[in-house]
Amino acid sequence: MIQITPFLDSKRKTPLYVQLYQYIKEGIESGQLKSDTFLPSIRELALHLRVSKNTVEGAYQQLIAEGYVESIPRVGLKILELEATFLCDKGGKQLQNVTMGEIQREHKSIEFDFVYGEIDTAHLPLKVWKRHVQEVLKGASEELLMYGDPFGDWHLRQELSHYLLQSRGVSCRPEQVVITAGTQHAVSLLCQLLSLHGSTVAFEDPGYNGVRSVFINQGCRIAPIPIEADGLSLSRLHESHANIVYVTPSHQLPCGMILPVHKRSLLLEWAYEHEGYIVEDDYDSEFRYQGQPIPALKALDQNEKVIYLGTFSKSFLPSIRVSYMVLPGELVPLYQQKLANYNQAASQLIQRALYTFIKDGDFQRHIRRMKKVYQSKHHTLLKSVKTYLGDRVTVIGEKSGLHVLLNVPGREDHELIEKAMACGVKVYSTKTFWYNPKNQCSSFIMLGFGKLSEEAIKKGIRRLQQAWF
């Protein structure tokens, strides 16, 4: 039984029953009152709205007369389905929104989708993860029902500080760790914390547009810093007059190179000289396939000038929406002063399940397994590119992460994408990553391989050969 709560104004000249009729009619037309559901009984609605039964009856009679509802004896008034053409669009404007269903329809003819940002779901330890969620649900203590610590679950922050030291060389106390609802949420909090509106933020170009948008929406000026063969151009950074820089040193997004050690030292020196901050987004550092593990830039930071951002979106599950940042010690009191009455934004249930997931070693086991899975996919991708595309393309950023770039000299991305699409393969432009579209290397194609099987990777790349050459 649906409930109806219109605003009825007895001072208006329109009689109450007409106001009620109009209100219900509008609800049916807009689809908010669903067909095949029943209106409340006259008695119930009159009681609920504190109006006379006559008022409700009058409205109902009118609705029956106009065919919006049908009286089913001994049951009530059923809302009838309207002809689609009869539906009016409130405000006359067609609102656009791409739903899941539409996205899927669009992809129907695509056999191999080299999308970036999706992960391998076949090897996810979903059973184990569900067990952790269920355990937390089972034990649900009162503390788990409330808002919780504004910085995030204390146990999770402790586990993260252990994890960060062990896997990323980052030395920090749990007090410095803040749990956020995704990396963009973290960056938005940082903009507020450091009052960045009107400031210049040096930003990799090309770089991660998702974070760049946050800085722009928060009123920052972007100083685009070109990416050289070995990463961020430090000379251009020095020229930028920015005193904050956003970087992805473990795996430049989208180019994929790892910032070499000498540039890391120079970058830190820049921050110390300028009293500036480095925002290090370590988004898929867990997956590195060649050479010795490289600790985070934060691990080298002696003067507490690196703000470290980590996420579970790549390493575990995009949908859990939990990321974290490590604040330099000096920013913790400022955070408490400015932002500590912000409620924690990540679900307590999920935070606590993540805590036991890490504590019991299940997360680490998952990472080890996925590293092998992705390494093998990565190997297959590079091998297939070599076999099928050969010298006609160059691979960029091939040492780590869940994507690579192809450079196809003399060709344009839109043409390559269309030709691939015609053969059932979806590949991607790097266009959105460039701040200045003029600088764009339009011969770059982005291939994400996280969610594709090795078989699909191989077939997809062979299909690209047919499509392109």
Place this chain on the structure above:
Amino acid sequence: MIQITPFLDSKRKTPLYVQLYQYIKEGIESGQLKSDTFLPSIRELALHLRVSKNTVEGAYQQLIAEGYVESIPRVGLKILELEATFLCDKGGKQLQNVTMGEIQREHKSIEFDFVYGEIDTAHLPLKVWKRHVQEVLKGASEELLMYGDPFGDWHLRQELSHYLLQSRGVSCRPEQVVITAGTQHAVSLLCQLLSLHGSTVAFEDPGYNGVRSVFINQGCRIAPIPIEADGLSLSRLHESHANIVYVTPSHQLPCGMILPVHKRSLLLEWAYEHEGYIVEDDYDSEFRYQGQPIPALKALDQNEKVIYLGTFSKSFLPSIRVSYMVLPGELVPLYQQKLANYNQAASQLIQRALYTFIKDGDFQRHIRRMKKVYQSKHHTLLKSVKTYLGDRVTVIGEKSGLHVLLNVPGREDHELIEKAMACGVKVYSTKTFWYNPKNQCSSFIMLGFGKLSEEAIKKGIRRLQQAWF
């Protein structure tokens, strides 16, 4: 077995084994490497770091010699517990952070805590909620593992649009609904959407400090608008030159009055005249104990100038961290342009469980039950106040919501709070709600009653009589 990932620099004069030793020593001292765990074997660590076995052995020997680790034959090197006094504090600064444990210790002597913002947990349909979460987990489809629609789960948004019409009289399409990770997150997104930095925001004074902080941190100027006996002062709003106003018309926070109909109309007229926006925070509208249900301000909005904010924190569970906003149709394209590459910040699992929770009517059943529970508590509170405190106090805002204010004329809140505390009762100042502390009515005391039992409410108020008079 822990993993260790230091940055070892072969170009430094310090030998690699010393670098490794120093790194592990620091980890043990800071507590990040936990006592009673084991270091990796020499072989493993050498392989992991791509250094010689001698390097690792040298570091380990030093750690044994200095008593940081102990060699357990045939098992490995165990990290020993350090004396507490031996622990050094990185950076020399003691970071402060109030943990759950400390909060609980502080409250140990408090028998009756009239805290606001906590809910009745005894009547929560936790079993039902767990079932919904488990069902979603069981069915976990691929789409549930990814980032999901940036606006939020489509099904949940559809259900919310039905729910809003039925319970709040708000007519909107699911396309206008945006799921957010709490109300403060919603306000932060609004500031970015409307580029509010530098703008003047008219804000109830006293008003909800949690949201006021967001506007301030986002660079808005606050124009404090006094609260009159019947809510927001419209004359002062007109004088403010703001063109956006934040209001809590269903239950003014903290004063508790409901904005009367004539003021609602005038407020809308103000918005239409000034081409301004009203941000309506409908935070605990579900709980109203007297008179006919009053639809949201948004329900009267003919010109799409009200931005509606709703939350599950009061009506269901603070810890799930899901709120939502209804954008005027005209702002939807702007949102898509500026913010649509923000990932959704609320957990997909929780969103989907909320969807079935509402769809199956369990949420509505819960609201109906809680309305009775809170109504009864509210009744007990008012009766107890009358019985024990009588004419010496006035109750303010007594028609709805999960708190009331007491005015204790001629007395000061800090004195009242201290005296109550000495008798084991925690009551609260309204200080934080005032933008201009000079305007504060310091004889106001805030009593939240959501989480207290009726017995506790009665005893607590009787205790206040002893404490105060």
